Amino acid sequence: MRQKNQWTQSDLARRIGIKQATISNFENHPDKTTLTTLFKILQSLEMTMVVCEKGAAPDLAQNDSQPDLEW
Structure with missing residues (x-):
């Protein structure tokens, strides 16, 4: 993205x-x-990071403002 x-x-x-x-x-x-x-790098590049279970494909259509889990 930087380049x-x-x-x-x-x-x-x-x-x-x-x-x-x-x-x-x-x-x-x-x-x-x-x-x-x-x-900091992600924020500057206006990117987000998706974390999912190992081996699972991320659901990129999911609304990230409503997390499924509470920490």
């Missing part, structure tokens, strides 16, 4: 308020990214 928007890593980092190196680390080692950083 689709023609943003550099520095552009995205400035939008979020984090270091360019953090964006680079996310792109190169996503498994080592904190949830806080992930959510």
Whole structure:
């Protein structure tokens, strides 16, 4: 998405308020990214994350403003 928007890593980092190196680390080692950083990136790119049971396909038509489960 960053590249689709023609943003550099520095552009995205400035939008979020984090270091360019953090964006680079996310792109190169996503498994080592904190949830806080992930959510900041998703918010900046106007994206959401869908969590579902392992092996289950996400229901992308579901209205995410009405969660099925309470935490």
